[in-house]
Amino acid sequence: DPMVDCKACKKRFRFDDLEENVCPDCGGELTEPRQFNMMFKTFMGPVEDDSSVVYMRPETAQGIFVNFLNVQASMRMKLPFGIAQIGKAFRNEITPGNFIFRTREFEQMEIEYFVEPGTDEEWYETWIKDRFDWYLRYGVREERLRLEIHSEADLAHYAKACTDIEYAFPFGWKELEGIANRTDYDLKQHTETSGKRLEFFNDQTHEKVVPYVIEPSGGVDRAVLVFLVDAFDEETVRGETRVVLRLHPKLAPIKAAIFPLVKRDGMPEKARRIVEDLQPHFAVFYDEGGSVGRRYRRMDEAGTPFGITVDSETLENDTVTVRDRDTMEQVRVKIAGLREHLTERMEDWTGNDK
Ligand SMILES: [Zn+2]
The missing domain is CATH 3.40.50.800 (Anticodon-binding domain)
Structure with missing residues (x-):
């Protein structure tokens, strides 16, 4: 993520959060935006040398891709099918805060849903609706939820399309969950670096395909915050x-x-x-x-x-x-x-x- 520093008060901001090109705290001049690696770096094992440098996962998704063949074979799955995972993820956030909205250690829930190429757009729409309805089903007010479709310029390099579910928090509309069409990018990427072909063999058509992936990715902590904020009420009795x-x-x-x-x-x-x-x-x-x-x-x-x-x-x-x-x-x-x-x-x- 790009970040900027204020030259006057030395505060640090996420570049995407700023509306103007001056410090929101003191009005001071800002540095040029720089890329900031949000991954936490640490050393594995007893010796602190370069060979043991590891990074704490910034999302849970990659573990799912690595297990794609395992799950497919052992569960005898056919497309479409999904693998869901919930677990800790870590990001060295520039600006943590707003209660549990942005924290450096958080709980993520992700589904990688593998589909036949060509059916991906339909499944993408289905998942957006399903995930939106999930919040409604547990009582969140519909008028406080909205979908925010990423423009092409905002898309991550691996995504064909992405839609965020946003909530009207007391501190503004913020992302709660994202649903992305990640195409066949991740499976191909893992295939390339591991040499192990991550594909699906369709025994009806006798064809091998690399599935497309639809990924709903949400924060458990953010969902909890939404359920609490939305339910909170004060009245005079x-x-x-x-x-x-x-x-x-x-x-x-x-x-x-x-x-x-x-x-x-x-x-x-x-x-x-x-x-x-x-x-x-x-x-x-x-x-x-x-x-x-x-x-x-x-x-x-x-x-x-x-x-x-x-x-x-x-x-x-x-x-x-x-x-x-x-x-x-x-x-x-x-x-x-x-x-x-x-x-x-x-x-x-x-x-x-x-
Ligand atoms: Zn400042």
Whole structure:
């Protein structure tokens, strides 16, 4: 990536981030853009000499290409097929920041999807749509997502086409994921340097082809940041600010919290039994500390979709109240049908008015 330095305050910037050709901090004059190697260099083994210089991977993709033949043969795959990988990648970023948006160590998720040459453009469009819909499926607001198609001048040397999925972060529209048509570039490149032919033999047509590759490449940390930012909400309830994380139930780390209304009359014991019943099926949380209103609010902030309260009526007829995180509405439900009730509501969840 090209970078520039400010001659006055010595700060360093990514050239692509700048709108004008002066320092955004002090207005000072900038150096000419220079290429900056973002790879982390280190030494492998006990001796620090040139022969043991290694680089930490800046993306997970290359490991997939190296394993292309292995996976194809051992899994007996036919085109089209994909190999997905998730793992750490490292880049010596010029400007890390914006919480976990840009970090020097991050978690990447990539799919290399191998297709017959000639079908690549169609698969490229399919993957753009699938990946866009994935964010919608987990509750991200559509108006905060957009596709940004790279112009020919912006394309990496290996790509025929590339589209970014961008999100309207509080610090501006930024890339969340990229979908690239990498053509047969990588397989050919590995073939050239390793001498091992990376191709696919079609036993119907008896032809060998070098597949084209469609690559969705996303940041796990960025996705997490988007789900959090998009779900975060503050509203005024009876003169008080309520902080609520309107997470999709599938993403909520805790699905339900169980509260005894008071710490006596057998309510805690009853509540603990509900915890034991639900725990094998969902992540649940037990809390008996403080007023029930406080306990609800703590769970609102953690994004827990349901608050279940054991009260005096529970002791009479084995029902509990189930409070909805988003609407704060409560319904009474039989304990015997509680698991089914929660499962159904989580499956039927269609978003909210966030
Ligand atoms: Zn400056």
